[in-house]
Amino acid sequence: MAVAISGCAVAPTSRIFVSPESVNYTEDYIHRYSILRISGERYGVGGGQVRPFSRGGAGSGDCCVWLPGIGQSIKVEWKVGEFHDLRPHWKTFSKDVVIIGEAPSKANAEGYLIIRFFExxxxxxEFV
Structure with a gap:
């Protein structure tokens, strides 16, 4: 009960309608990223051309998709390489991540999903 009163407990939100955006805190050039279900099935949304931090560190995203809500997990897959590298030279990474952020005040809220890439x-x- 103390956890619920202190505000530390965050109940998962059923789903959120998002447009993904990205921020890159590395010196990697991220050619493309995709948001997937934990099972690996694609939602059909992601983004690309995420510049290295020293060159602005931001990238564009697709619009829009219903995703699991705050406290629930998604998989992010991203492809890294030098700016002029051809596709066969890209390295692929993926990671399961829990969506964080402030729970929306209404069900099925709309917003942005900020994907942040770190060293x-x-x-x-994060849902904002």
Missing amino acids: GHEIEA
Whole structure:
């Protein structure tokens, strides 16, 4: 009960309608990223051309898709390589991540899912 009163407990939201955006805190060039179900099935949304941090560190995203809500997990798959590298030279990484953020005040809320890329191939997904 103390956890519920303190506000530390976050109940998962059923689903959120998002447009993904990305921020890159590494010096990797991220050619493309995709958001998938934990099973690996594609949602059909992601983004690309995520510049290295020293060159702005931001990238574009597709529009829009229903995803699991706050406290639930998704898989993010991303492809890294130098800016001019051809596809066969890209390296692929994937990671399961729990969606964080403030629970929306209404069911089935709309917003952005910010995918943040960190050193060591760590990521974060935050609903805003």
